[in-house]
Amino acid sequence: MAGGRAAEPALAARVLEHISDVLLILDERGRVAHLNPAGEEALGVSREAVGRRLEEILPEVASGRVAEALERAARERGSVSFELNSRTLGGWFAGRVYPFPGGLALLLWDISERKEEQERYQRLYREKHRIARVLQEALLPPRLPEVPGIEVGGRYLAAAEGMEVGGDFYDVFAIENDGWALAIGDVTGKGPEAASLTSLARYTIRTAAMRVKRPRGVLSFLNREILRQTEGDRFFTVVYCELEPCRAGEGAVEIRVGCAGHPPPMVLRRGGEVETLPSTGMILGAVEEPEVATWSGRLSEGEAMVLYTDGVTEARGPGGELFGEERLRELVGGCAGAAAEEVARRIEQAVLDFQRGEVRDDVAVLVARVQDASGEV
Amino acid sequence: MDAEAPSFSVLLHTVSEIPVVKVSGELELLTAHRFREALEEATASAGDSRPRTVVVDMSNLEFMDSSGVSALLAGTRGFTGEGGRVRLVVRDSPVRRTLRVTGLDRIFPIYPDVRSATNGDKGAA
Numbered sequence: 027m028a029g030g031r032a033a034e035p036a037l038a039a040r041v042l043e044h045i046s047d048v049l050l051i052l053d054e055r056g057r058v059a060h061l062n063p064a065g066e067e068a069l070g071v072s073r074e075a076v077g078r079r080l081e082e083i084l085p086e087v088a089s090g091r092v093a094e095a096l097e098r099a100a101r102e103r104g105s106v107s108f109e110l111n112s113r114t115l116g117g118w119f120a121g122r123v124y125p126f127p128g129g130l131a132l133l134l135w136d137i138s139e140r141k142e143e144q145e146r147y148q149r150l151y152r153e154k155h156r157i158a159r160v161l162q163e164a165l166l167p168p169r170l171p172e173v174p175g176i177e178v179g180g181r182y183l184a185a186a187e188g189m190e191v192g193g194d195f196y197d198v199f200a201i202e203n204d205g206w207a208l209a210i211g212d213v214t215g216k217g218p219e220a221a222s223l224t225s226l227a228r229y230t231i232r233t234a235a236m237r238v239k240r241p242r243g244v245l246s247f248l249n250r251e252i253l254r255q256t257e258g259d260r261f262f263t264v265v266y267c268e269l270e271p272c273r274a275g276e277g278a279v280e281i282r283v284g285c286a287g288h289p290p291p292m293v294l295r296r297g298g299e300v301e302t303l304p305s306t307g308m309i310l311g312a313v314e315e316p317e318v319a320t321w322s323g324r325l326s327e328g329e330a331m332v333l334y335t336d337g338v339t340e341a342r343g344p345g346g347e348l349f350g351e352e353r354l355r356e357l358v359g360g361c362a363g364a365a366a367e368e369v370a371r372r373i374e375q376a377v378l379d380f381q382r383g384e385v386r387d388d389v390a391v392l393v394a395r396v397q398d399a400s401g402e403v
Numbered sequence: 404m405d406a407e408a409p410s411f412s413v414l415l416h417t418v419s420e421i422p423v424v425k426v427s428g429e430l431e432l433l434t435a436h437r438f439r440e441a442l443e444e445a446t447a448s449a450g451d452s453r454p455r456t457v458v459v460d461m462s463n464l465e466f467m468d469s470s471g472v473s474a475l476l477a478g479t480r481g482f483t484g485e486g487g488r489v490r491l492v493v494r495d496s497p498v499r500r501t502l503r504v505t506g507l508d509r510i511f512p513i514y515p516d517v518r519s520a521t522n523g524d525k526g527a528a
Contacts, residue, residue, distance in 0.1 A: 193469070212469055214469040214470055214472065214473035215432075215470065216432060258480060259473075261473050261476055261477075263504075263505060288504070306503070306505075307506055308505070308506025308507075308510070309476070309505040309506055311476075312476050313510065316506065317506055336468065336469060336504075340501075342466075346466075348497055386431075387468060
């Protein structure tokens, strides 16, 4: 079998002469000992390359990743991989250095197609991200309006690094001659369908607020419109709230709240007591005449109304435990005296911390607080 | 992606000739479509001898978000619209709270176990 064994190296050498990858063998002094035909073609050299230093025929190796790879392979006596965008080779190549007793073998192969694919994918990814962001921004007020005597703060946190348009929204707007309205909602689902329903909901609420007034009427109107304008398989929960300043000098605001299947808003009193709506009504889009839970009351100076979506209360920690209403209630109770924007920020931060920064569902928070008489916040 | 997906399963079986959809684990955006498909299959297979009934066994469901709520409503809508009955089996859990907040516990009757749900004992827990 001696003959067979002797034939093997010759066979291997023949194969290496025919592969389309570049094979370059360097001696111990870093000079080219051998270059296969594919290498001669790729580097634009012929036999005269043998005996020259590698950087003479491939200047890019003088420094950077290839130099490092060669040095490391020789030092650690193990193979080292790298990628190289080479002008000499005319594009992206992947390479691997293999040390052997007496030198180094360098194998290079063309990866320009894979690189192009990657770049195309990255472009698409950036574009998808941009579309989601633009749509999302269109679903939230670009900036909250200045409401006389009331501070308003809003926060929105998109799940999954904002790759999809989320289904949460909020809005703050003036009702003609009749105070201000706040709304927060959660449309089920994600992506373009969620975006279109969110947009429909937001503008229908604005229309209803002008035409029918009072939370029960507004939410019933909204329910009818959704049933009429969708296939009957779109659902969402919402809290709608009207704020009407009391007579001048009283410094207080009348509030009227309607809740349709949404986590109950919280009222933060001056001393830090927190009140919650006793009932929450029914999700919209499910039945013709949904129950709407209503509540009306008064906010005095420094008191606040906190609206949020279930991305807050249903946030889960690493062990699966829920953030929950109780935790939120405690957090809100500790915010007495803080400005509306600060209250919203603290809730957002607490939810982020609770989930160790990994947001699984969208989070929206909207806070309205009656300013202190002195004007300080 | 799959390795990180939370546990979820949905099974369709029959108790006293009534289709029972047993949903377990975590019902959320990634799994809601499977729940909805099972509901559609169950409502389609409900016999029409007596008032058609489907039971949704959520007693082993640990978590349900708004996608689950949506799937429950959308997957049963046609059936209830034609007079079919959907009964839920729920134990005290975050799921119970979600059903209360969204008002679904006033749309669907709730039972403490599958047997009372299939019998239609006015068990509403």
